Amino acid sequence: LLGGPAFAREPTPVPQIVSQNGRFALMVDGAPYLMLGAQMNNSSAWPAVLPKVWPTIDKLHANTLEAPIAWEQVEPREGQFDFSFLDTLLAQARQHRVRLVLLWFGAWKNNSPSYAPEWVKLDNARFPRVITARGETRNSLSPLYTATMEADKKAFVALMSHLKAADPQHAVIMVQVENETGVYGSVRDFSPAAQAAFKGQAPDALVKALGKPPGTWADAFGPDADEFFYAWSMARYVDALAEAGKAANPLPMYVNAALRDPAGYQDPMSFSSGGPTWDVLDIWKLAAPHIDVVAPDIYMRDYASYVRTLEQYSRPDNALMVPETGNGEANARMVFEVLGRRALGFAPFGMDETGYSNFPLGAPKLDEATVEAFAQNYRLIEPFARQLAALSYQGKVWGAAEPTDTHVQRVSLGDWQVTASYGMPQFAFPAPTGNSPPSGGFLVAELGPNEYLLAGYHVRLNFDLTSPAGRKVQFARVEEGHYADGQWVFDRIWNGDQTDYGLNFTSAPQLLRVRLATY
Ligand code: N0T
Incomplete structure (x- = not known):
């Protein structure tokens, strides 16, 4: 029942994402790898809970487990780090022969700083929150303050450095930086610091890339200026973490997106504004060069919207990967559509026995039949996943x-x-x-x-x-x-x-x- 072959005893090459002719491969142990993944629930990343996670992962025949690493967990007091959960997770992943993707829940977890330590959450003077256009305070932290970025970055670099020493066999193959960034209920931050930055010039490289006239954000981008400014600010913050994290330990890094409507206009007040939604992908790609992949979290069930989203995030400059999808039966077959489009990986969300269900996003209950709907596909694909990944990189894979x-x-x-x-x-x-x-x-x-x-x-x-x-x-x-x-x-x-x-x-x-x- 173990996931894959035993990990190498010797240190292995660092995983990396390579590309040629607009195609991509995630290299693990020096060869293309296909992530047949699963993500645990948000509160499952504790040693006491892992016994409720592994049975589902083993049943699924997943070769990769996505697990949150929370800022509050690793730096409960400023400057004092505790990576004991990560060490436990690494040891168990080796036993189960399952690779890991770590999710850095730092200043943003679905727009909120809920996973930041109390010394961050409770100090709004040092770590300011978003102010709306009407002067109200939102729960989201603002990316425009250096103090927040420096504190978040310090913890993230400590994580990456610890990992470098603790994981020479590279159980961990990728790291997600933050989780579904952006802000709900405001198009951007309107605090004094944000207002000052917004009144300044839009970056040259950006206006050129988007074919706009130089000038202030409002001059260059008109009605889109607020959202574009916020996407740029968020992406620059995230890139600073990725750059520093990679300097310590150069693992592939990606961000995940809370999606907006894949077709047509949606008011930024009603999605996670500033996050890597399809309309601001060009901005994220330009502003965050140390992020390898911008990946959609797809909870939609209708086939047309699912496929439209895969098309939007699959570009010559962006590898396709679905790090979260709904765990209801309707989404199980999508693994064929996703891998047929030569993605690096696929992962249903909320795959453990803790009894939580995010219905209606996923299944009403994670019962045997639901797990089996995903497991049957993984059992089929896992035995030749490496061959498939290699052929995919050569542009020789199709599917739907x-x-x-x-x-x-x-x-x-x-x-x-x-x-x-x-x-x-x-x-x-x-x-x-x-x-x-x-x-x-x-x-x-x-x-x-x-x-x-x-x-x-x-x-x-x-x-x-x-x-x-x-x-x-x-x-x-x-x-x-x-x-x-x-x-x-x-x-x-x-x-x-x-x-x-x-x-x-x-x-x-x-x-x-x-x-x-x-x-
Ligand atoms: C996802 C998951 C987890 C009515 C939700 C999806 C995960 C996060 N967020 O269970 O919290 O950590 O990335 C947000 C989708 C919102 C769609 C609302 C439609």
Whole structure:
């Protein structure tokens, strides 16, 4: 039941995110890695609670656990650090053969400083909060004060330095800086310091990059000035932490976004303004060069919004990664859509046995069936996750999850195209009706000319030529097999009923290697 292979005994290369031709890989132990992750609940990062976390992680076959490291926990009194939870977590992760992503809950946890130590939260003179346009105080701290940034940075650097000494095998593969930054209930900070900065010139590099005339924030960005100013201020603060943290220990670092509506306008008063929402991604990329990835937390369930969000965060300058998604059954199949778009990883949120549920964002209750909905996909993918990650980096992976507006999907693989049909019997060619609830998905990886690796659930796959030019299609060979120690192991050939109507994936975890031909 253990996650993956044992960790190396020797020190290993530092994990890093590499890119080529607009594609990305997260390198772990020197090779591309796919994060089949899960995040624990917010209050589960305590030694006494870990026994309620590991059973779910093991059941899921997750290879990576995302765990908060709270500022209040590591620096309860200013200048006195306590990393005992982290040391416990590292030891247990090694036992379970599960990698870690640490989440730095510093000055911002969903806009609030709730995870900052009391000596920060209770000292608003030294660590000022956001003031709204109407002069009201919000709970959020302002990123415009050096004292806050210096204190947060000092604790974050202490964490990264401790980790460097305590984790030579790199159980920890990535670090999230803050959590869903931004402010709710105000477009930005309007405190005197913020007002002074807002009246100044917008940075040259920014106005140039966005093709605006130079001038003050208001001159350059008009009605967007407040939000853009705040996104820039927040990103510069976060980048200062990432830069200093990487100087101590150069692990990959990312930020996560509380999303705004993926389609059209939304009043910044109604989302986490200043956080890395899709409309300010260019600003975050420019202002935070030490942040490797800007990643969406996707709790939406409708297929169209989910896919729109994946499109918005998947760019030649930004690797796709979904560090949080709702743990309801509706989101389980999205792992196929996310990995099919060559993401670095995927993680449902709130995966432990502490009895908490964030319904309606996730499942009403984290029962066996809900865990199993995610586990079945991870069991299927985990044995060849490394191969998939390597092929993904070469641009040779495709895939999708079952849509809701249609029951047929076509994905072009170059010379070939694959058609996925959902809600099909295994025999004959009736019209697909969709699965209820939608639960299907598939992955295709190109192994060589005309040769593909296929995996999926609740889907039928058929192949055609993109330009037939009179040629017809046949299977030269369809092998079912599995991976053991990174090598393909042949189990049987599929033929007859098993191939005559297409390749039918049910709830059995089957892996196929097909060679396509024409006649
Ligand atoms: C997420 C999680 C955790 C009505 C919520 C999502 C996690 C944080 N926030 O359980 O708190 O730490 O990153 C916010 C989504 C708001 C959507 C509101 C729609």
